[in-house]
Amino acid sequence: MSNILEVSQLTKTYQSGSHSLTVLDHVNFSIAEGATFAIVGPSGSGKTTLLGLAAGLDKASSGSVKINGIALENLNEDERAALRNQYVGFIFQNFQLLPTLTALENVMVPMELRKEKNIKERALTLLEKVGLKDRSHHYPTQLSGGEQQRVSIARAFANAPKILFADEPTGNLDEETGKIVEDLIFDLNKESGTTLVLVTHDLELAARTQRIVRIKGGKIISDTAQEEAKV
Numbered sequence: 001m002s003n004i005l006e007v008s009q010l011t012k013t014y015q016s017g018s019h020s021l022t023v024l025d026h027v028n029f030s031i032a033e034g035a036t037f038a039i040v041g042p043s044g045s046g047k048t049t050l051l052g053l054a055a056g057l058d059k060a061s062s063g064s065v066k067i068n069g070i071a072l073e074n075l076n077e078d079e080r081a082a083l084r085n086q087y088v089g090f091i092f093q094n095f096q097l098l099p100t101l102t103a104l105e106n107v108m109v110p111m112e113l114r115k116e117k118n119i120k121e122r123a124l125t126l127l128e129k130v131g132l133k134d135r136s137h138h139y140p141t142q143l144s145g146g147e148q149q150r151v152s153i154a155r156a157f158a159n160a161p162k163i164l165f166a167d168e169p170t171g172n173l174d175e176e177t178g179k180i181v182e183d184l185i186f187d188l189n190k191e192s193g194t195t196l197v198l199v200t201h202d203l204e205l206a207a208r209t210q211r212i213v214r215i216k217g218g219k220i221i222s223d224t225a226q227e228e229a230k231v
C-alpha cells in the first residue's frame with residue numbers, strides 16, 4: 001500500500017532574538033493510505049506543531065513532508081492551499097470557524113471551493129449527522145464550544161478528505177457527544193477510506209487506532225502498532 005503521508009527529518013525551530021527553541025527535532029514517520037494513527041504526548045511536546053506542518057499549514061525549518069507523494073517544501077503558498085483543498089481535512093484545537101458565516105455556510109465553504117453540486121442539501125445532512133440541524137443558521141458566537149467543534153467536524157467531512165488531521169477532536173465535548181463524534185470519525189475511515197491522524201490526550205480514543213506515536217520534547221519516543229484496532 002502506498003503512503004499518504006511521509007514525514008522525514010522534520011524540524012521546527014522558533015527564534016526569538018538570540019534565543020532559539022527547537023520544538024520538533026528530526027521527526028520521522030510514514031502513514032499508509034487508509035490507516036488510523038494517534039499522536040500522544042504531554043502538553044507542549046509539539047503535537048499541534050507537528051500536525052500543522054504535516055497538513056501543510058505551516059512551514060518547517062528543515063526536513064520534508066510528502067502528501068500523496070508531493071513534497072510540500074517545493075510548493076508555494078497557493079499550491080499548498082490547492083493541495084490541502086484536494087486531499088486534506090482538519091479539525092482544529094480551536095475550531096477556526098469563519099465568524100461572519102453561519103454554521104451552514106461554514107460547512108458549505110469547502111464544497112463551494114470545489115464547485116460541487118447540491119451543496120446546501122449536503123451541508124444540512126452533515127449538520128444533521130453531528131446533531132446540529134436546528135442550529136444551521138446560527139453564527140459561531142451563538143454556539144457553545146462543543147457545538148462549534150461539531151460544526152468544524154461537519155466542515156472537515158464536507159471536504160471528503162483523503163487524510164483527516166484532528167487535534168483533540170473530542171477534547172471539548174461531553175462524554176456522550178464525544179462518543180458520537182468519535183464514531184463519525186471512524187465511520188469516515190471505514191466508509192470512505194479516509195486516513196486518520198488524531199492528536200489526543202484521551203488514551204481510550206488513541207487505543208481505537210492502529211498505531212500510536214508518543215512524542216516528548218519534540219522527539220518521537222515510541223511508535224507502536226496496535227495488535228488489532230478496536231473499533
Ligand SMILES: Nc1ncnc2c1ncn2[C@@H]1O[C@H](COP(=O)(O)OP(=O)(O)OP(=O)(O)O)[C@@H](O)[C@H]1O
Pocket residue numbers: 014021023041042043044045046047048049050
Ligand atoms: N509561534 C510560536 N513561537 C514560539 N514558540 C511556540 C510557537 N508555537 C508553539 N510554540 C512552542 O512550541 C512548543 C510545542 O507547542 P505545541 O502547540 O505543538 O504543543 P502541544 O503538544 O500541541 O501541546 P498541547 O497538548 O498543550 O496542545 C510549546 O513549548 C510552545 O510554547
Ligand SMILES: [Mg+2]
Pocket residue numbers: 047048049093167
Ligand atoms: Mg496542541
